[in-house]
Amino acid sequence: MNWVLIALLSNGIMCLAHSEEQEAKSGRVNMGLYTKSITEQASISDIEISMNFWVKDALAFEARKAGIEIQSTGAFLYESMQDMRADFDHGKLDIIVAPPLLISRYFKRDEITDGFSGMLEGRKPDNLLLIVRTESNIQSIRDLRGERIAMLEGDELAEMYMDTLFLRTFKQGYKNMVASIQQQTKANRIVLDLYFNKADAGLVYVNSYQVMSELNPDIKNKVKILDTFEVRSKNYSYIRKGYPLANEMRQIALSFYKSARGKQILDIYKTPELDFLKVDELDTVDQLDREHARLMAGKN
Template sequence: MGFYIKSITEQASISDIEISLNFWVKDALAVEAEKAGLYISSTGAFLYESMREMRDDYDKGKLDIIVAPPLLISRYFKRDEITDGFSGMLEGRQPDNLLLVVRSDKNINAIEDLRGKRIAMLEGDELSDIYLDTLFLRSFNKSYKKLNPSIQQQAKATRIVLDLYFDKADVGLVYFNSYQVMTELNPDVKNKIKILDSFEVRSKNYSYINKSYPLADEIRRIALSFYKSPRGKQILDIYKTPELDFLKVEELDLVDSLDREHARLLMHAIK
């Protein structure tokens, strides 16, 4: 299994990630596979800071499963190279949609009201970047970077919610799970912050299986039942992912569409 490290460090430290992922792949997954009558002789969990490196190892046959943000998978992998996989889901199999949240007292009721506002977003999250940029290009025919000089990059989504709550930012991009956690910890968050827009996405990361892997169906079934075991639940709790669900390759179509629209709007934007 290959994991894009930059998209999972928000949930846990590098050391916790390395321990849990290697335990997942080398121990827990093997145990669950054995229950299904499948004996795995060799396993490994590999962490990547570069999608290009992940792509290279995929081409070399080193990886059977990839885990990365849907936008990056869409850009680096062709549809006929991967097959259906699985994704983490929130309680009740709710999607972890990307949210555009704003301060309730700033009179922000439409995208047109975002001009000149202080924006906080996740560091290195490309989906947040092109989603916000697409919204600005639709409304202003200009990139948000040209109209909003005050951009704050944060490593944690919870920090973004706090920045809005304490009036250190006017606009933020966060995933639903992080927003929900903060509202549960402090219900007053909902009084000061509102959701202005959202982009539909299953989770921050998608998992797909190598199309050439001969036991793709078996591995997918094992992965989908993984959260039912005590060991599986412990590992998934680290990543704030209580459930796993079946994920079609076609789920990438939404980010494809956004990426294409963004490229088209950017090409015609006012310089």
């Protein structure tokens, strides 16, 4: 009877060990980042250092607390969405980071799953704002005709939004109806251009407008918000469908701000917090994209 008991106990211990082995998770974390939409917040060198060294350490530390062993991490920077798409197709990427409009255009909904996005303090969205000079007496989109427009260079969502506003009102795109279009590499420059009467209207995100207003409270007297496009943030992060560590990565991202290293990384990108992001959040930019296409077709 003793050998039977020993055999049963041994078998139980082996099964338990096997079960624990199965429960333990390990894997890689490869992120692809579209740099043109990130370099306003950080330089390429800052992005490379923070992603390849700091994020690697922070991820490994947070993952170990969750019982996960990160075997390798990689941060790949892309100036072309076509290149990101190609690497995604070849299985190189687990997480993609890019503007929502570009993700919507280059990735199918059944290829990605819920992820996370940067949010303002209190998990408030970083909406896109159409701001105008208060003294210019611009009260509506119709009043923007013949005015000076400042925009962020390479921001396709902002450009489409501005174009849609003009198409709704004039049945013409904005480029042929304004006095000038000023492309800026920094959103704070747009706010200052309006403040110092170098532009009449501009598109910026809430965070940039708030930061500049805090530095100079008089900005809110000279610059006002005319219209808003609701979007969670300038960049969205989604996870490849079928990625085995998807749930764990979401949990780690949402608690990232709680660690000292996590806060340090988020500060670089001027992102106080990260929040859960559903794939359905792309619906807003999809609707704008479809409306813009419909209005463009209707003007001919």
